[in-house]
Amino acid sequence: MAGWNESQLRKYNIKVDKIPTLQYDDPKVDSLLSNNKPVLIKGSKLVSQVLKWDLDYLAEHMNSICCNVLVSKNHKFKYYDQKKITPNMTFKPISRPSPMIFSEFAKKIKDWKKGDSRLYMQQVLNNSISQRIVSDFVMFNWDWIMSKQKVCKWGSLTSNLLLIAQEGNVTPCHYDEQQNMFASIRGYKRFILFPPSEFECLYPHPVHHPYDRQSQVDFDNPDYIKFPKFKEACGYEVIVGPEDVLYIPMYWFHHVESLMHGGCTVSVNFWFKAGSVEKIEYPLLDHQKMVIMRNVEKMLAEALHDPNEVGNMLNTIVLGRYT
Numbered sequence: 001m002a003g004w005n006e007s008q009l010r011k012y013n014i015k016v017d018k019i020p021t022l023q024y025d026d027p028k029v030d031s032l033l034s035n036n037k038p039v040l041i042k043g044s045k046l047v048s049q050v051l052k053w054d055l056d057y058l059a060e061h062m063n064s065i066c067c068n069v070l071v072s073k074n075h076k077f078k079y080y081d082q083k084k085i086t087p088n089m090t091f092k093p094i095s096r097p098s099p100m101i102f103s104e105f106a107k108k109i110k111d112w113k114k115g116d117s118r119l120y121m122q123q124v125l126n127n128s129i130s131q132r133i134v135s136d137f138v139m140f141n142w143d144w145i146m147s148k149q150k151v152c153k154w155g156s157l158t159s160n161l162l163l164i165a166q167e168g169n170v171t172p173c174h175y176d177e178q179q180n181m182f183a184s185i186r187g188y189k190r191f192i193l194f195p196p197s198e199f200e201c202l203y204p205h206p207v208h209h210p211y212d213r214q215s216q217v218d219f220d221n222p223d224y225i226k227f228p229k230f231k232e233a234c235g236y237e238v239i240v241g242p243e244d245v246l247y248i249p250m251y252w253f254h255h256v257e258s259l260m261h262g263g264c265t266v267s268v269n270f271w272f273k274a275g276s277v278e279k280i281e282y283p284l285l286d287h288q289k290m291v292i293m294r295n296v297e298k299m300l301a302e303a304l305h306d307p308n309e310v311g312n313m314l315n316t317i318v319l320g321r322y323t
């Protein structure tokens with residue numbers, strides 16, 4: 001009894017494989033985590049003390065807290081870095097931040113009708129939230145998650161984001177530079193993950209673009225002329241349900257959607273810094289090559305004193321010489 005069905009998934013033309021699903025005490029979990037391989041972990045009880053975190057409960061205890069809410073004209077919430085928007089740039093994001101107090105957010109969700117802008121709350125969980133939420137938060141299974149952090153030699157926990165999405169919301173394909181243990185509290189989310197080796201098929205924006213780390217490909221309407229290799233992209237798909245924990249390795253691309261007609265989803269992610277010392281061995285790992293490419297783009301922008309010059313110089317170096 002899955003609690004969801006295929007009709008709730010958006011239709012994409014992407015080849016996908018499965019992600020292993022293991023019990024939290026299966027020794028294979030630690031070897032997958034330590035090898036930066038995604039795995040869906042069952043039975044960890046990481047967030048089992050907060051399954052009561054539904055919209056009403058959270059509204060009752062977060063009522064007048066001002067929260068980070070994103071508003072989008074369509075179902076996609078493409079993250080962008082404000083700091084990378086330069087004055088002479090015409091950048092028109094589809095989703096934009098619209099801070100509001102929790103009770104307003106909850107009301108807008110309840111009164112939402114087709115055609116209205118969609119909302120997505122992502123709020124850093126810290127002790128500034130209400131006492132009750134903090135007392136719930138401390139009841140996460142911290143022993144377990146910290147034991148994973150240790151066995152994988154991850155860096156420090158940087159943040160927990162509380163995520164409340166409307167049914168059907170999509171976070172388009174992107175990668176993050178941190179290790180991520182993603183816990184679902186309510187509802188079902190579909191993840192399509194791509195390893196760093198699929199970089200050439202996903203065409204991430206330039207590092208200096210506000211959409212840095214996000215794929216340029218619109219999964220709803222891929223431009224196969226501009227992005228021909230997207231046809232060859234091979235992903236991994238998994239549905240994350242209540243109490244499941246999905247490990248998203250750093251630098252792995254992921255597309256995330258809250259299932260349609262499934263009601264709101266409530267999730268919490270645990271972002272950890274990468275391990276401090278990463279011993280360099282050859283051949284290099286694919287995510288290490290992504291770090292090198294990022295550094296080349298950054299160094300060229302620095303040397304040229306203009307990020308818009310980076311593409312021209314890279315073409316000058318490569319066209320007719322390396323291609």
Ligand SMILES: CC1(C)c2ccccc2-c2ccc(C[C@@H](CC(=O)O)C(=O)C(=O)O)cc21
Pocket residue numbers: 070077078079080120121122161163165170171176180182189254256257267269
């Ligand atoms: C799109 C959104 C709301 C956003 C807008 C502006 C700034 C940041 C973010 C941000 C960060 C994380 C997520 C959670 C998750 C995707 C998902 O669950 O939807 C994910 O990608 C991850 O856990 O790594 C979602 C968002």
Ligand SMILES: [Zn+2]
Pocket residue numbers: 174175176254
């Ligand atoms: Zn992410």
